[in-house]
Amino acid sequence: MMDVLALLGHGFAVAGTPQNLFFCLVGALCGTLIGVLPGLGPVATISLLLPATYALDPVGAIIMLSGIYYGAQYGGSTTAILMNIPGESTSVVTAIDGHRLAQQGRAGEALAVAAIGSFFAGCVGSLVIALAGPPLAGVAQKFESPDYFSLMLLGLVSAVVLANGSVFRAVAMILLGLLLGLVGSDINSGLTRMTFGFLQLSDGVNFVAIAMGMFGVAEVVSNLESKGEKKAQIAQISSIWPSLKILLLTKFAVLRGTLIGIAFGILPGGGATVASFSAYALEKKVARDPSRFGKGAIEGVAAPEAANNAAAQTSFVPLLTLGIPTSATMALMIGALTLHGIAPGPMVITRQPDLFWGLIASMFIGNLMLVIINLPMIGLWVKLLNIPYRMLFLVILVISAIGVYSVNNSAFDVYLTLAFGLLGYILRKLDAEPAPLLMGFVLGPPMEENVRRSLIISQGDFMVFVQRPISLVLLLAALALLISVALPFIRKRRVEVFKDEAAN
Amino acid sequence: MNRTFWRGNIDFYCGLLLLSIAALAIWLVSELDFGTAREMGPAYFPLVVAGLLGAMSLFMVVRGIVRPEGEMAPIEIRPLFFILLSFLAFGLLIARGGLVLAILAQVGLAHFASPETRVVETILFALGLALFSSVVFVYLLGIPVSLLP
Numbered sequence: 018m019m020d021v022l023a024l025l026g027h028g029f030a031v032a033g034t035p036q037n038l039f040f041c042l043v044g045a046l047c048g049t050l051i052g053v054l055p056g057l058g059p060v061a062t063i064s065l066l067l068p069a070t071y072a073l074d075p076v077g078a079i080i081m082l083s084g085i086y087y088g089a090q091y092g093g094s095t096t097a098i099l100m101n102i103p104g105e106s107t108s109v110v111t112a113i114d115g116h117r118l119a120q121q122g123r124a125g126e127a128l129a130v131a132a133i134g135s136f137f138a139g140c141v142g143s144l145v146i147a148l149a150g151p152p153l154a155g156v157a158q159k160f161e162s163p164d165y166f167s168l169m170l171l172g173l174v175s176a177v178v179l180a181n182g183s184v185f186r187a188v189a190m191i192l193l194g195l196l197l198g199l200v201g202s203d204i205n206s207g208l209t210r211m212t213f214g215f216l217q218l219s220d221g222v223n224f225v226a227i228a229m230g231m232f233g234v235a236e237v238v239s240n241l242e243s244k245g246e247k248k249a250q251i252a253q254i255s256s257i258w259p260s261l262k263i264l265l266l267t268k269f270a271v272l273r274g275t276l277i278g279i280a281f282g283i284l285p286g287g288g289a290t291v292a293s294f295s296a297y298a299l300e301k302k303v304a305r306d307p308s309r310f311g312k313g314a315i316e317g318v319a320a321p322e323a324a325n326n327a328a329a330q331t332s333f334v335p336l337l338t339l340g341i342p343t344s345a346t347m348a349l350m351i352g353a354l355t356l357h358g359i360a361p362g363p364m365v366i367t368r369q370p371d372l373f374w375g376l377i378a379s380m381f382i383g384n385l386m387l388v389i390i391n392l393p394m395i396g397l398w399v400k401l402l403n404i405p406y407r408m409l410f411l412v413i414l415v416i417s418a419i420g421v422y423s424v425n426n427s428a429f430d431v432y433l434t435l436a437f438g439l440l441g442y443i444l445r446k447l448d449a450e451p452a453p454l455l456m457g458f459v460l461g462p463p464m465e466e467n468v469r470r471s472l473i474i475s476q477g478d479f480m481v482f483v484q485r486p487i488s489l490v491l492l493l494a495a496l497a498l499l500i501s502v503a504l505p506f507i508r509k510r511r512v513e514v515f516k517d518e519a520a521n
Numbered sequence: 522m523n524r525t526f527w528r529g530n531i532d533f534y535c536g537l538l539l540l541s542i543a544a545l546a547i548w549l550v551s552e553l554d555f556g557t558a559r560e561m562g563p564a565y566f567p568l569v570v571a572g573l574l575g576a577m578s579l580f581m582v583v584r585g586i587v588r589p590e591g592e593m594a595p596i597e598i599r600p601l602f603f604i605l606l607s608f609l610a611f612g613l614l615i616a617r618g619g620l621v622l623a624i625l626a627q628v629g630l631a632h633f634a635s636p637e638t639r640v641v642e643t644i645l646f647a648l649g650l651a652l653f654s655s656v657v658f659v660y661l662l663g664i665p666v667s668l669l670p
Contacts, residue, residue: 072662185577189539192574196546196567203553203563210563211549234604241600241635407637408646414604414631415624415650418611423664431612435605442601446594447535465566477559 021147028374032382037077041379044081045386048088052108053096053398054409059089060452061236063349064228065413067356068420075357076372080379082353086346087139087329087380090289091387094131094322095398098124107289107325110297114310114317121313130267130315131322132391138275138323139384142330145279146337147377150366153338157363162470163481167491169460169467172341174495175284176453177502184502186449194454197222198461205469217429224352226421226430227458230437231444231451232345233417237410238442267319270300274320278327283335284343289328296324330380337365337373341460345452348459356424531593533585539578546571603634619669620659624651 031037051062063082070078093108098115111131118127160168177187200211201221212218274296281292300320301310310317333350335341340362342348354361359369366373391398421434441451475481483489546567556562607630614623628647632638658664 069658069662072664185581186535189535189574189577189581192570192577193539193542195570196542196574199567199570205561206554206563208553208563210553210567211546213549234608238600238604238634241604242597405637407635407639408642410635411628411631411638411643411646412650414607415627415654418608418615418623418627419620419654419658419664422611422615422666423658423662426665428612428616431608431615435608435612438608439601439605443538443596444535446596447531447538448591448594449535461570468566469561472558472561477557479558 021151024370024374025147025378027370028376028378029381031076031371031375032080032378037080037375037379038382040073040077040081041084041383042386044084045088045383045390047081048085048090049092049387049390049398050401051085052089052092052094053401054404058232058236059086060228060345060349061232061413062089063346063353064225064232065417065420067225067228067349067353068424070353071356071424075354075359075369076375078357079350079353079372079376080383082350083333083376083380084383087326087383088387088390090322090326090329091132091135091391092398093325094135094318095128095391095395096402098127098131098318099399100402107293107329108322109290110293110321111318113297114312114314117311117313118315118318123313126263127315127318128395129392130263130319132388133264134267134271134274134319134323135326136384136388137271138278138327139330139387140381141275142279142282142327143377143380143384145283145331146334146380147374149283149334150338150373150377153334154363154366157339160363160487161485162467162474163485164487164491166464166467166471167482167488167495168339168341169464171491171495171498172335172343173453173456173460174498175343176456177499183448186447187453190444190449190451190453191457194457194459195461195464196457197227197454198458199465204462204466215429217425217427221462222458223421223424223430223433224356224458225424226433227437228349228352228455229417229421230434230439231441231454233413234434234438235441235445235451237413238438239445240406241410263315267315270316270319271323273299273303274323275327277320278324278329279331281324282328282331282333282343289325289332289344292328293321293325296320326384333376336361337376338363340365340463342456345455348455351459530585530589531591532581533589534593536578536581536583536585539574540582543571543575543578547575600634603630603632607631607634615666617670619667620654621651621668622670624654 032041047062047066048059051059063085066082066085070081073081090107094111094115097108097112098119101112101116115127115131118124173191176191177184196211198221200218202209202219209219277296277299278289278292281295282289297317297320300314300316301307304310304314304316332343332347335343336347336350340351340360342351351361354365359365359372417434418431421430422428424430444451444454471481472479481488482492550564550567550571553564554562555564555568558565607627610626610630611623614626625647628643628650632640632643655668659666659668
């Protein structure tokens with residue numbers, strides 16, 4: 018415990034430099050901005066800004082990018098409460114009771130509870146990373162190739178659970194992602210594979226081009242399709258300071274939401290969206306009068322908002338300790354780490370203490386900034402809701418084009434983005450989500466490497482994956498997860514969860 | 522402009538698309554060494570993955586024919602065409618004509634992707650974005666690209 022405090026102190030020293038404070042603020046502001054604006058999610062934004070962070074030092078870059086992710090959880094609730102439009106998929110449930118409260122003239126109260134609940138959950142979530150990270154990384158160091166392979170398989174199965182719609186298609190998307198990840202040189206033989214003779218592809222497909230094409234470009238095109246512009250009504254805010262009574266009333270809801278968020282963030286297959294839905298469901302179940310929900314129950318705002326923010330923080334645990342992404346956003350973080358020459362995995366904590374502890378400390382700071390950004394400055398963000406998309410998309414396009422180009426200074430990557438934009442758009446139309454594809458893409462090369470190594474050790478015996486206890490447990494967990502998705506009860510829940518969800 | 526030019530069963534088309542990608546991948550790695558489980562060649566893992574993808578997509582195609590459920594969402598040509606074209610223009614111009622021209626061309630083409638854009642607004646935005654990008658990306662972040670031809 019003392020160790021953790023000392024290391025956390027070191028983290029605050031890292032995160033507290035003027036430069037890193039600035040990056041943290043930029044991340045929090047960007048996150049709030051895209052959270053408030055519907056039609057622009059954290060996945061698209063992080064891929065948009067990923068190349069721009071190339072020039073920064075890795076710690077500052079990761080601090081900023083993660084700020085965008087948890088910042089979006091704050092901003093998303095604003096639009097949900099005031100306009101009944103979830104700015105993010107994670108605040109879909111917040112809109113249900115939040116907007117009702119706004120209609121009753123209690124918008125300020127709902128916003129304040131959402132922000133304070135998020136702040137509390139964010140701090141607890143960050144603390145969980147600090148406490149759970151090092152021991153988990155210690156366990157992970159005992160992992161050998163077969164265990165890693167099974168762990169990655171579990172990660173991919175979790176991507177299926179996360180995916181929107183058909184499980185069958187999600188598996189196909191993972192396979193497509195794995196295949197795309199294998200484009201380029203084979204590590205063992207040095208021979209190039211599936212490059213069509215393009216020299217630019219010998220190092221593999223540019224990660225930014227895939228992410229930007231599949232999420233950025235495809236999303237812009239979808240958004241531009243004529244849907245008949247709706248001018249939504251923005252509710253008025255009277256006072257943003259909630260009474261002590263309301264805060265006391267919601268303290269258990271916030272606590273329950275936080276715990277659910279922590280669990281769902283750490284577990285593969287969870288993520289912030291599922292966490293917020295589960296928290297709402299639980300509140301409804303434990304409430305003395307469940308009929309209040311849907312008509313403006315404050316717990317229906319407090320719990321899901323706490324849950325999504327807690328999950329946004331703790332989803333960094335598997336990333337930083339095991340090197341396994343649990344969502345598309347975390348797959349992007351792996352891309353960001355790799356771009357900066359840091360191999361994600363159990364060694365991050367010991368070899369990059371500045372990064373690990375600095376990031377955790379920055380989360381405390383960032384959450385504090387976000388409360389200030391989102392409460393006293395709420396009026397500013399509400400004004401932003403009036404920016405029409407016809408202006409916004411021009412900005413998104415130019416920044417994404419420059420961003421992709423700047424990674425390798427190659428026009429080829431711009432064409433690649435174009436191609437993946439087209440592919441992503443068509444796949445979207447065919448009801449196939451790009452998020453599992455991105456996770457497959459990130460995990461393709463390490464999976465191949467680990468399966469190869471495992472089979473060299475076992476002399477070609479595939480039983481090695483079930484003979485090692487760690488590997489066996491992970492494989493069984495993957496199997497259980499896959500079966501659970503197929504069961505009708507959970508399938509029904511999934512449909513509910515992903516009904517309104519975008520690509521996050 | 523024609524709003525819907527292509528409709529059909531999603532399973533069938535999705536399967537067909539993925540099947541052609543899998544077939545392409547199998548063809549591309551077919552000349553490489555497959556190896557054995559003990560000593561995998563460069564083609565081993567890609568072939569297994571592409572084989573699985575091919576099998577799944579074949580199943581989708583068959584399911585799409587046997588049980589045609591779910592229509593494909595209509596594809597609108599206009600935004601798709603102009604957005605992709607704007608990226609093409611950016612790619613072609615960035616190395617030859619410099620950042621400013623590339624941005625002006627991209628924004629100019631993207632203008633036609635939506636019926637809601639307004640000419641004056643787009644011109645102002647194009648100039649503003651060119652200026653902003655020149656300052657932020659070239660001067661501040663130091664991306665090595667020339668501004669003008």
